[in-house]
Amino acid sequence: MSNALTWLTDPVNWQDQLGTPGIPTQLGNHLAYSLAAVAIATVIAFPLGLLIGHTGRGTPVVTFANGLRALPTLGLLILLYVVVSPHISGRGDAPYLVPTEIVLVLLAIPPVLGNTCAGVQNVDPAVRDASVGMGMTGREVLFRVELPIALPLVLSGLRSAVLQVVATATVAAYVGLGGIGRYLYDGLAARDFAQMTGGAVLVAALALVLDGVLAGVQRYAVSPGVSGRFGTGPAQAGARVAEAAGKASVPA
Amino acid sequence: MIVFESVTKRYPGGTVAVDHLDLEAPKGRITVLVGPSGCGKTTSLRMVNRMVEPTSGRVLIDGADTAASPPAALRRGIGYVIQHSGLLPHRTVLDNIATVPLLLGTDRRRARSRAMELLERVGLTPALAKRYPAQLSGGQQQRVGVARALAADPPVMLMDEPFSAVDPVVREQLQNEFLRLQEELGKTIVFVTHDIDEAIKLGDRIAVLRVGGRLAQVASPAELLARPVDAFVAAFVGRDRGYRALGFAAVSSLPFEREETVRLGEALATARDRLNGGWVLVVDAEDRPQGWLSEDGARLAAQETVTEDALNLGGTLATEDGSLRELLDAALSSPSGRGVVTDGEGRLLGSISPSTAVRLIEERSSAPAGAPGTGEEA
Numbered sequence: 001m002s003n004a005l006t007w008l009t010d011p012v013n014w015q016d017q018l019g020t021p022g023i024p025t026q027l028g029n030h031l032a033y034s035l036a037a038v039a040i041a042t043v044i045a046f047p048l049g050l051l052i053g054h055t056g057r058g059t060p061v062v063t064f065a066n067g068l069r070a071l072p073t074l075g076l077l078i079l080l081y082v083v084v085s086p087h088i089s090g091r092g093d094a095p096y097l098v099p100t101e102i103v104l105v106l107l108a109i110p111p112v113l114g115n116t117c118a119g120v121q122n123v124d125p126a127v128r129d130a131s132v133g134m135g136m137t138g139r140e141v142l143f144r145v146e147l148p149i150a151l152p153l154v155l156s157g158l159r160s161a162v163l164q165v166v167a168t169a170t171v172a173a174y175v176g177l178g179g180i181g182r183y184l185y186d187g188l189a190a191r192d193f194a195q196m197t198g199g200a201v202l203v204a205a206l207a208l209v210l211d212g213v214l215a216g217v218q219r220y221a222v223s224p225g226v227s228g229r230f231g232t233g234p235a236q237a238g239a240r241v242a243e244a245a246g247k248a249s250v251p252a
Numbered sequence: 253m254i255v256f257e258s259v260t261k262r263y264p265g266g267t268v269a270v271d272h273l274d275l276e277a278p279k280g281r282i283t284v285l286v287g288p289s290g291c292g293k294t295t296s297l298r299m300v301n302r303m304v305e306p307t308s309g310r311v312l313i314d315g316a317d318t319a320a321s322p323p324a325a326l327r328r329g330i331g332y333v334i335q336h337s338g339l340l341p342h343r344t345v346l347d348n349i350a351t352v353p354l355l356l357g358t359d360r361r362r363a364r365s366r367a368m369e370l371l372e373r374v375g376l377t378p379a380l381a382k383r384y385p386a387q388l389s390g391g392q393q394q395r396v397g398v399a400r401a402l403a404a405d406p407p408v409m410l411m412d413e414p415f416s417a418v419d420p421v422v423r424e425q426l427q428n429e430f431l432r433l434q435e436e437l438g439k440t441i442v443f444v445t446h447d448i449d450e451a452i453k454l455g456d457r458i459a460v461l462r463v464g465g466r467l468a469q470v471a472s473p474a475e476l477l478a479r480p481v482d483a484f485v486a487a488f489v490g491r492d493r494g495y496r497a498l499g500f501a502a503v504s505s506l507p508f509e510r511e512e513t514v515r516l517g518e519a520l521a522t523a524r525d526r527l528n529g530g531w532v533l534v535v536d537a538e539d540r541p542q543g544w545l546s547e548d549g550a551r552l553a554a555q556e557t558v559t560e561d562a563l564n565l566g567g568t569l570a571t572e573d574g575s576l577r578e579l580l581d582a583a584l585s586s587p588s589g590r591g592v593v594t595d596g597e598g599r600l601l602g603s604i605s606p607s608t609a610v611r612l613i614e615e616r617s618s619a620p621a622g623a624p625g626t627g628e629e630a
Contacts, residue, residue, distance in 0.1 A: 130338025133303055133410075134352050134400075135328030148342040223342035225384030 003194035004201060013198075021178060027206065030179035033097075034169045034210075037104030038161055044105075045113035046154070052113075053120025053150070054142045062117050065110045073168055077103045081175050096175045107168055108161035115157025119150025149226055155218040159211055166207040170199075180206070253279045254300060254408065254442060259309035261295050261465070269295040270465035272309070277457070279314075279407075280438040284455035286445055288488070292465030293444045297410050300442060301327045313408060328356055331401030331409035331439070335417050337393040339385035345371065345396050346381040352404040363403075370399040375429055391422035398430070402437070411443045415450065427453055448489055452477070452496065460485050474500035498577035501616055506572060506579075508593045508602035516542060518558050520550050531588035534558055539599045541569060541592045569594055572601055576616065580609045 007013060015022045021029075045065070052058040080099035088095045123146050131145045147154075173181030183199030186192070224230055254277040261270040270292040277283035285293040298304040299311055302323045311318045318326055339348050347354075349367035354360065371381060374395040385393055394414055401409055415423045415430075431454065434441065445451055451458050452473040460468045460476070462484055469481040477497040480486035486493075513535045514523045523545055526532045534542045543563030553562045567586035570578040570593050583591030583606040590603035 124336075124338070124341075126334060126336040126338040127340060128338075129303075130332065130334055130397075131340070133301060133327055133332035133334070133338075135324045135326070135330075135355055137324050140355070145340055145342075149340075223384070225340075225344070225386060226342045228386065230384065230387055 004197035007194040007198040008201065021182075023202065026178055026180050026182055027202065029177070030166070030169055030172075030181070030203075030206065033100065033104065033172050033177070033179055034162070034166045037101055037165050037169070038108050038158070040101065041105045041108030041161060041165075042112055042158065045109045046116055049113045049116025049154075050120060050142060050147065053117040054138070054146060056121070059117070062114055065113050068106050069110050071106065073103055073107065074171055074174065076106070077171050077175065093177060096172075096177050100169075100172045100175060100177060103171065104165050104169060108165050111157040111160040111164070112154075113157075115153045115160075116150065119153030119157075120146045122153070123149050148223060151222050152218065152227060155214065155221070159214045159218075162210050162214060163207050166210060167203060170203060253277065253314060254283075254440060255310075255312040256296070256299075257310045257312065259296070259299060259306045259311060261292070261299065261304060262307045268465055270299070270306075273465065273467055275459055275467060275470065277440060277442050279440050281456040282434060282441045282443055282454055283457045283459065284443045284445060284451040285459050285461060286448055286451040286455075286488075287461035287468075288463060289446060290463045291461035293446075293461050294412055295465070296461070297412055297442055297444045300408075300410055301330045301332060303327075328352055328404065329406050329408070331404075331406045331411075333394075333397050333401045333409065333411040333414040335413040337385070337390075337397040339393055339396055339400070341385050343384075344381065345376075345383050345385065345388070348385065348396055349399045349403050351400060356404060367399070367403060370402055371396075373402075373433070374399040389422075390418045391426060394418060394426060395429075398433075407440055409439045409441045411441060413445055414443075416445065416447070423450075430454065449496075452499075460488060495577065495580075498580060498613065499575045501576040501613075503570075503572070503574060503576055503579055503612065506593060506601075506604065507608060508604045509590075511590065511592070511600065511603040513539075513541075513600065514545070514558055516558055516560065520553055520556055520558060523550055523558050529588060529590075531590075533588075533590075533592065533600070533603070534563055535600055541594060541598075541600050543567075544587050546587070567592055569598075570604075571596060576609070576613055579604060580606070580613065583609045 013023055016025055048061065052062060077099055080102055081096075084099050084102075085095040088098055120142075127145060127149070128141060131141045136144065169179055170181030170184055172179045173185045180199050180202050183195050183202070187194075187196030187199060219227075219229075256273045256275040259270060259273045260268070262268050273292075273296055275283075275296075285296055287293050295304055299306050300313070300318065302318055305319075313330075339345075340351065343351075346364055346367045349370055350358075350360075350363035353363040353366060358366075368378060368381060371378060376392060376395050376399075380388065380392065385396070388396065394417075397414065401411075415426045418426065427450065443454060445454075455473055457470060458473055458476050459470045462468045468488075469476065469485045471479075474497060476485070476489060477493045477500070480489050480493075511533050512526045512528055513533045514526055516534060516536055523532050523534075524547075527547055527550075530547045531544050534545050536542055542560065543565045544567060545558060545563055549562045549564065553559065564587045567588075568578070568582050570582035570591055572593060572595050579591060579593070581591075582593070583589075583604055586592065586603075590605060591609065592603055593601045595601055
């Protein structure tokens with residue numbers, strides 16, 4: 001552990017050397033692979049989840065997506081690398097990047113899809129009934145009522161997708177890409193355990209920072225009426241007192 | 253006016269929820285749909301704003317077939333209040349009330365100031381405007397639900413058991429305020445309830461539905477109590493019909509007697525001098541009855557003056573222009589055996605004995621049928 005600390009604090013590791021990128025560069029790579037995967041997954045799963053939750057049709061899709069979680073990531077990556085990469089004639093990293101991103105996207109879809117769908121479905125039927133009864137169109141009900149109420153679940157789905165993808169993006173290094181996985185695989189090959197441990201610490205730190213950022217977003221974006229963060233207590237007490245006073249003055 | 257023309261709702265599978273319903277809900281009045289569960293009352297209500305589409309028949313609002321307007325536009329012109337309020341949990345009370353005006357394109361500031369007016373109109377303090385629904389009690393939520401339905405000032409309101417989910421004390425309060433509000437606003441209201449007492453209290457017309465969605469009887473509350481059309485309606489309307497019907501019999505020219513009183517704060521000795529049959533009525537400085545003082549109460553009092561804590565509060569009060577039911581109840585509940593009658597402001601007019609109340613009732617029943625008091629039959 002102290003060796004890992006030495007490795008982490010060694011200024012040499014934080015600078016790009018000839019042929020060996022430094023920690024900031026690899027963190028950037030790792031972040032790029034992860035965010036790209038989460039973004040693609042969200043673009044696919046979020047609208048799909050809203051649609052399935054709102055219409056109540058297509059729930060088997062959610063079940064199927066959850067089943068994808070059972071696929072072994074590394075095995076799938078190797079399979080895709082063997083099957084897909086020969087057909088990609090792009091220059092640079094494309095033959096390695098495509099299988100990696102597919103694997104990560106498949107990992108990020110289930111939590112985003114499942115939570116979005118569940119969030120919309122869990123909206124109180126009385127609230128939906130009242131919204132329709134007041135004259136909202138289906139679209140208005142979805143975006144003005146169901147989505148704001150589902151937001152905490154949607155965002156927690158996104159957070160768990162981010163955590164999983166950031167932790168798993170280390171496999172990029174297995175097919176020769178960068179990212180923090182580099183330190184794990186290189187460290188393993190060279191039996192440099194300090195480097196391995198340091199890499200693991202970096203992955204965990206990155207995941208925690210991103211989760212913290214999203215928690216902040218969640219706090220800001222979700223209505224207090226949904227999250228239950230009403231601020232101070234006196235308001236609540238005031239409601240009780242007002243109600244009690246109302247009860248006391250029952251007309252004869 | 254809302255008209256149901258031979259409206260039927262049959263679900264796939266053959267269940268008939270509403271069977272050839274013909275009904276008129278007159279303009280500016282409260283029409284109550286009442287019946288046991290499974291009688292199709294909620295389905296009937298929901299066919300007015302096309303939350304449920306009739307299988308056959310038409311629903312007309314002021315002569316226009318509802319099937320002709322797009323559902324969303326139709327619903328924006330109809331107030332809608334449901335049992336569990338259905339407030340939007342992510343919006344403040346004020347924005348909840350402003351929902352329909354905002355859907356209709358009213359600008360936010362105007363919608364909010366209108367919402368603020370309505371908040372006070374339904375008896376809530378402006379301090380609640382910035383709260384969220386989860387911070388309100390059930391009764392407060394229902395008030396907000398009513399305010400929300402009124403926000404776009406729709407001529408027609410649909411109310412589906414709006415007061416069923418609150419406790420009896422709050423329910424009575426909400427019912428009273430609802431009647432007061434309706435007196436001011438004169439909306440055309442269709443109101444669904446399973447509670448016959450609520451129907452009788454609120455309805456100008458009551459439509460009793462039986463299981464299978466068939467209309468059993470439409471009548472004014474007094475008519476329903478006096479002449480249930482068949483055994484089903486009679487059983488549904490329930491016991492104490494005769495007594496409850498007195499609630500619709502107005503009192504005219506009351507033969508009340510003068511009642512000796514003492515004021516709060518007067519000497520107990522004065523009170524003792526004025527005892528009549530062991531009791532004396534205590535009033536406040538404005539002559540409003542506060543309660544009865546008994547001989548024992550006067551003897552055991554800790555102070556030498558008449559104070560509130562020595563009073564017996566058992567008697568109810570009848571108002572001069574109230575109903576025979578109120579009058580009889582006042583006479584029967586009074587510890588002194590003398591029912592207290594007040595004027596509209598709550599000031600004492602006099603008292604009445606149970607035997608006088610019964611005589612008034614007898615005079616009424618010997619009068620020709622359809623006599624005063626049941627004049628609201630439509």
